[in-house]
Amino acid sequence: MTSLKEEVLRFLDRFGEERPARPSGEFYALNNVTFTVPVGSVCGIIGRNGSGKTTLLKVLTSITEPDQGEARLRGRVGSLLEVGAGFHPELDGIENIYLNGAILGMSKSEITSKLDRIIQFADIGAVMETPVKRYSSGMYVRLAFAIAAYLEPDILLVDEVLAVGDADFQRKSLAKMKDAAGEGRTVLFVSHNMAMVRQLCDMAVFLEGGHVKQIGPSSAAIDCYLKASTPQSVQGERTETDHLWGELRIVEPSSETVCAHLKFGGDYDFVLRLGAKRPFKRGVAQVRIFDQEGVLISSLESLAEGVDQFDISETVEVVFNVRSLGLLPGTYLAGYSLFAWGEEEPRLSTETCLSFEVIPTTVNDASWPYLREHGIVRLSHSANLRAPGP
């Protein structure tokens, strides 16, 4: 079995004999999780927020110790839970390459030998002597990722850090991760982005509530995840916290009837009904629309749409008017968040609470409809022919 790299985690039953029951308020973030990842494969870790994905990575990287069970990792382990961990704003680019490289586990001589390639990969120009606090956020991320890209461990643990930088740089980073797998490295990749997992991973582990729900080829695990996470109801279930609740629905503007099948190019209102059990001040609402793979397509922001911060004394409805729907046919998911103005963390939030189908319809009296294979959004409004000018 020397060709196998084993990651084995076995968290015994909550009320195992060796240990007393956990005090109330505590719970196991992971329990009875066992799986093996063969050498050279890329394994996606998928699951909803709070399903234990990040805890799994933290255990595998030794950031936190498991209560029970063990993991065996064959070869050098490199982790990338955050790009630029330990970057110091006052230090310049070169100094930070050494510092961050060493934090990630490289030796000084190893970094020196890779320095030129790292700088070339980052491709941020002649700013290596400038303190990184003067970098733009894009430059910062590129430099940080370049270091990580040359970490070259036998096992790489990655936590959704690829969702950074511009598209061009993302493609470069993805290619680098694929290369890593080609060279016989093993990658464990935590992500919400199913499109990326599908593209990158050979296998996937679907975690739910700290347990392994499905493990196998990535497409099978993703299908299982999508099935489990796609809400079946067309009217979003009411989500509640102690003081707040919310409901999202999509209606036809004229009749106010709730729709699950939306016509491409049609007019719809996304109605978010919010309630507060005690007065809530300065609210800001956001509705997010995802494709089936979990890629964020668009956010509808109350502030950006010109709705000022609002107070909720009992209930209020935020209505987002969507006109000539530009989403191409397919299945989509929607979720929402309510923020208190100026705060980063939402007070009330659902990842996705309803799904809807956009059905093909022709527009502008065309005889051809747009279909799923044409992409995700329609940008043109109309088209015409004309003779080229002189």
Added chain:
Amino acid sequence: MTGSLKRITIVRRRSSWFDLDLRRAWGHRDLLFLFALRDIKVRHKQTLLGPGWLVLQPLVWTAVFTITVSGVAGVSTANQPAPLFYLSGLIVWSYFSQVIYTASQVFIQNEHLFSKVYFPRIIVPLSSLISNAVALLIQFFVVLAFLIVFQRLGKADGLSWRIVAFPMVVLHLAAFSLAIGLLLGASTAKYRDLALMTPFLVQVSMFVTPVLYPFSAIPEQFRVLASFANPLTTIVEESRWCLLGDSMLTPGQLLASLFTTSVALGCGVLLYQRVERTVMDTI
């Protein structure tokens, strides 16, 4: 590639207190020096005086003590010129206070970093030993300059062979500072109110250590006990022995001090390693 695959890392609960994993810490030795280098570089960026602060601080304290403690209160300086007497004690005490300040804050200051990447956590307090040693070296040269000036004036014995023993004093000092720093760092991670205790402890340490008064002012029958209870007592005296000569220190007192230092360091390392294993879940 095939060679490195033979190395197997096993992640599991370490139930033993003595599971130190020193091999892994050794693998990160480059990080130790890079952290120290970072601290040295960053400390004086965008400051007016830069490293001048390292010189100015003990000089100001020395001036204040020379005027008040020696001049006004008339406390003995063991027949040594007052500035030399205070400086040789102050550089030791300020190293101790800097290290324990830093170490006591380790888990709080580095919370974000520690929650994102693993490296042996003891690297951080160890690196502060090195970065502060550089500060100590600069201050050491200040003392040497004073020593030469007072020698010219005929008021001090001046340099002697004893100065070559100073690195040993620094080792003893570093070991004890690390011990207290680790104990404070580990407990502060669990009980935040202990963070308030550190500045208090630093102030107290100034008075229970013979920085402002000579070691010989401690009644003879209590000197072993004092060395046992507060190893810093003999460390300051060791420093004065190296720099100024003329010391009352006996081997018994030295042994008492070394004993406490080793026990405290052992406890510090064990407690710190114990805490680092799961602290990121609760901090």
